[in-house]
Amino acid sequence: MEQRSKGSELLFFTQSCLLLLLLCFGGSVEAYKNYTVGDSLGWYDNQMKPTVNYQKWATGKNFSLGDFLIFNTDSNHSVVQSYNFTTYKRCDYDNALENDTTEWSAADPSSTTPQPGTVAVPLLKVGMTYFFSGDYDGDQCRNGQHFKINVTYGQGLPASLKDPPDEAPGPANAVAGDDENAPDTVVPSNFNNPHEESSDDKVESGSVSLSVFLKHFGWQLNGFLILVGLICSF
Template sequence: MDSKCRTVLCLLLPLVFLTSSTAQAYTNYTVGDDLGWYDNTENSKINYQKWAAGKNFSLGDFLIFNTNTNHSVVQTYNFTIYKKCDFNDADSRDTTEYSSQGDYNQAAGPWSIAIPLKKEGMNYFFSSFYDGDQCKSGQRFRINVIHGQGLPDSLKNPVDASSPSPQPQQDDDTSTPDTANIPGNFNKPVPSSSENVKQTSGASASSIKSTGLGVLLLGIFGIWVC
């Protein structure tokens, strides 16, 4: 191996190491960024579907909802439930409501919840309070979750393996809606050397998930130069 080849490899190896370690990051998305999680009657600027557009959501990522106790978050894999803005008749195996556990008719106080993305495919989110009026007033959005690097160990649940997958449903992009409490021991995944969590405010994670290609290109370049 001549000196030129050794020099090239010495430059490439740190880049490969850095790129490989960065690829292990998951992403936290703050829903609505600084606008928070509210309906159009409280903030006419919100458009959560527009906020979600162009982002790459993967298993193990988190959605952080910053709102107050007069709002809830319903996560469902059932398009019909989402379209109706009503989870009362939903199956608990595919729909969960997160709320402050209080009476939403009382004075509102600040409240936040971090929800993990644990199933691939379409995930639907809306607020169910006031008989679905908040959902009907724009407090809703849907995203497609891809596999990515898969769930971190801290989010894997034996129950998930036995629960049935949601049946395919027609998701009409032109359709609009017709008109579970937070576990006390709920925690985000604990970052480790192989499961780092990257905090972001709605930033795209595509650069993290495409690093494998970068490693390959660096290797090809090194071989070509040598």
């Protein structure tokens, strides 16, 4: 009885150690994410999609540097990103400053057959960031096609989105609105867009899986378990 009790204690101790090892090797940092704006409704104004509410969609989500916003839209709706609250409030891309507002996708109002498309926008600055459609003198923006988010530092920018050392410095600070401006960062000309994924898909980031652990340490683990089995059998 005494031997069996000691063997059981040893087996429990061994299992605890293995669990701790798996947790250490299997843990991962929080992954970068792709967020599909509006989910299945896409990026449109209330005249096309009466039920869209992009601010409600953004509420409760944690946006960080290195994440991507995926806009599923068409050639009749533009994607404008700004760090200037006044530009956002006025839905006014035409008079925006170049150093605080970017049009990622321009619309073609003259097209009678709008073509569907996907626009991927990386989050490159900490702080308040504003998105809207700037076409038709801001009518699409005023008809619900706008939202604002707060971008946190998170893990920081991945290497693929950081500025090369020899590249020109980022643009000047944005004109102040009712929110503080984010630090300067420019988009490298060769950054990699993520492949299209569903909403909130995770991008792998520095994790070690169980399969990798077993590949490198499986033979030691098997030997250790055999030794434990021999001890427990006595």
